[in-house]
Amino acid sequence: MATFNKFHSFVEAMAEGLHDLGSDQIAVALCAAANAPTATDADLGDLTQASYDNLSSRNVTTSASAQTSGTYKLTLTDLTLTSTGGTTGPFRYVVLYNDTASNDELIGYYDYGSDLTLQASESFTVDFDASNGVLTNA
Amino acid sequence: MDFDIKNMRARFASLRKERDKIEKALKPLQDQKTKVRTEAAAAEKALSDKIIKARAPLVDIDTEMAMLNRLLKGKTQ
Numbered sequence: 001m002a003t004f005n006k007f008h009s010f011v012e013a014m015a016e017g018l019h020d021l022g023s024d025q026i027a028v029a030l031c032a033a034a035n036a037p038t039a040t041d042a043d044l045g046d047l048t049q050a051s052y053d054n055l056s057s058r059n060v061t062t063s064a065s066a067q068t069s070g071t072y073k074l075t076l077t078d079l080t081l082t083s084t085g086g087t088t089g090p091f092r093y094v095v096l097y098n099d100t101a102s103n104d105e106l107i108g109y110y111d112y113g114s115d116l117t118l119q120a121s122e123s124f125t126v127d128f129d130a131s132n133g134v135l136t137n138a
Numbered sequence: 139m140d141f142d143i144k145n146m147r148a149r150f151a152s153l154r155k156e157r158d159k160i161e162k163a164l165k166p167l168q169d170q171k172t173k174v175r176t177e178a179a180a181a182e183k184a185l186s187d188k189i190i191k192a193r194a195p196l197v198d199i200d201t202e203m204a205m206l207n208r209l210l211k212g213k214t215q
Contacts, residue, residue, distance in 0.1 A: 077201055121215035124207075125208060
């Protein structure tokens with residue numbers, strides 16, 4: 001499982017009410033190694049994304065958004081992306097962002113280590129940590 | 139800085155007065171913001187509840203798709 005890296009702006013956006021992670025639509029964006037996201041990126045517009053012409057839906061299903069003993073945890077369901085009719089990529093980074101927020105504010109990203117390309121008819125599962133959650137806020 | 143006790147007290151009183159004036163002007167703005175937020179929160183809560191209910195089946199679907207993709211090693215079609 002790739003490591004989650006949060007964008008710096010996310011913590012301020014959370015504190016100032018830009019995210020409702022319980023019901024907002026979270027989605028993924030894909031970036032090639034040559035277009036790596038940086039921690040100081042804030043909105044989707046800051047990224048250079050891969051083409052999604054052949055890709056299935058990038059919407060992520062939120063399975064839980066709740067706190068226990070004062071620690072908030074966001075849990076997402078694994079998302080399977082399928083390329084149909086052609087390739088998708090290359091991409092190395094899978095970026096989480098809030099598609100409901102007015103500026104598509106960024107949340108965090110996973111680095112898969114090297115570029116990968118989905119061939120036509122191939123699928124790729126973004127494996128979110130079901131136990132520890134994608135992120136916590138204590 | 140003028141360290142004369144009398145002058146410092148006068149300056150303190152002046153700052154207190156200025157502060158109270160600014161706070162008085164802020165109050166209706168804060169009240170307005172509270173009103174806007176309360177109204178928006180009620181509408182957003184109703185919508186959020188609908189979204190959460192409607193998307194519930196996606197959890198099982200996504201989980202099964204991910205499991206199948208792992209078993210198929212990415213060759214899903």
